[in-house]
Amino acid sequence: xxxxxxxxxxxxxxxxxxxxxxxxxxxxxxxxxxxxxxxxxxxxxxxxxxxxxxxxxxxxxxxxxxxxxxxxxxxxxxxxxxxxxxxxxxxxxxxxxxxxxxxxxxxxxxxxxxx
Amino acid sequence: xxxxxxxxxxxxxxxxxxxxxxxxxxxxxxxxxxxxxxxxxxxxxxxxxxxxxxxxxxxxxxxxxxxxxxxxxxxxxxxxxxxxxxxxxxxxxxxxxxxxxxxxxxxxxxxxxxxxxxxxxxxxxxxxxxxxxxxxxxx
Numbered sequence: 139x140x141x142x143x144x145x146x147x148x149x150x151x152x153x154x155x156x157x158x159x160x161x162x163x164x165x166x167x168x169x170x171x172x173x174x175x176x177x178x179x180x181x182x183x184x185x186x187x188x189x190x191x192x193x194x195x196x197x198x199x200x201x202x203x204x205x206x207x208x209x210x211x212x213x214x215x216x217x218x219x220x221x222x223x224x225x226x227x228x229x230x231x232x233x234x235x236x237x238x239x240x241x242x243x244x245x246x247x248x249x250x251x252x253x
Numbered sequence: 254x255x256x257x258x259x260x261x262x263x264x265x266x267x268x269x270x271x272x273x274x275x276x277x278x279x280x281x282x283x284x285x286x287x288x289x290x291x292x293x294x295x296x297x298x299x300x301x302x303x304x305x306x307x308x309x310x311x312x313x314x315x316x317x318x319x320x321x322x323x324x325x326x327x328x329x330x331x332x333x334x335x336x337x338x339x340x341x342x343x344x345x346x347x348x349x350x351x352x353x354x355x356x357x358x359x360x361x362x363x364x365x366x367x368x369x370x371x372x373x374x375x376x377x378x379x380x381x382x383x384x385x386x387x388x389x390x391x392x
Contacts, residue, residue: 163302164266196298197363201356208354225291232366233359234348 142166142192144173149249153182154220158191161199170199174206174217183215184252188245190221200229207239216240220248258321262301264309264334272301272319276330279321283328285389292367293328293387299360300332300383308334308381326389335380341373 142159155173160166177185187206203219210217219241222230230236242248260275262268276297280290301317309315318333345352347359365371370386 162298163269163306196295196302197359198302198357200359204354205356208356229363233362234353238353 142169144169146173146177149186149245151182152184152186152249152252153177154186154188154245154249156188156191158193160194161192161202162194162196163198167198167202170202170206174209178210178213178215183210183213185210185215185217186220186245186248186252187217188220189223189226192223192226195226195229200226200233200235204235204238216252218242218248218251220245254325256323258323259318261316261318263313264305264311264315264317265313266302266305269298269301269305273298275319275321279323279328283323283326283389285328285387289387289390293330296364296367296371296385296387297330297332299364300330300385303360303383304332304334304336304381307339308336310336327386329384329386331382331384333376333380333382338375338381339373 142157142161142165145156147154147156157170161170174185207217219239221243222241230239240251242251258275258279260272262271273294276294277290280293285293297319301319304317305311309317315335320331322329341361344361345358347355347362352358364385368385368387372384374382374384376382
């Protein structure tokens with residue numbers, strides 16, 4: 139069974155990836171990278187990562203969130219976070235990444251925030 | 254009274270979950286709060302990943318030795334690799350604005366944040382050892 143499950147759906151022109159499981163070194167991080175890459179290749183540049191069901195993240199997983207953010211930016215897109223768990227919030231806070239990511243607890247507000 | 258649990262794994266990421274299982278058992282036995290237990294698990298995970306990837310350079314024939322020394326209210330974890338060692342003082346600060354968007358370089362920072370003590374040293378017979386200690390918080 140995969141460490142990370144990813145389901146993609148669309149809310150208007152915003153692509154939402156519902157993530158569940160672990161974003162850790164190896165398989166989980168690679169799956170996230172490939173999912174974001176595929177959206178960008180398909181021309182979907184408004185990306186919302188729903189982290190509500192992510193049970194575990196390590197430093198590699200945090201690094202992959204950063205890579206997803208920078209890759210999306212470099213492709214002229216926007217990547218935002220939805221439903222951070224407390225652990226992810228703590229990990230982002232400690233490494234001052236909360237200042238980097240735009241993050242939401244409400245999906246409607248997140249979707250409408252994209253320009 | 255202290256008790257010791259030791260395990261050695263080949264440098265394969267698939268064995269990291271095995272170390273996590275032992276870590277969970279150790280922290281539960283000592284009675285760490287759930288949140289502290291999860292951060293200890295993350296710190297050990299990061300140390301083992303570093304030993305595999307950076308210490309042993311993922312050479313599957315090189316082992317990573319993990320030793321837990323438990324006390325009534327604390328755990329000390331030693332993670333040893335068989336690589337060439339490194340100077341942790343040379344690591345860039347991941348919270349520096351110039352480094353914020355680096356995809357790597359946060360593992361040791363998390364270890365230092367979540368554990369009470371973290372020390373890196375060179376093993377006299379070769380390889381690096383990281384020693385981490387966490388004391389249970391008073392209720």
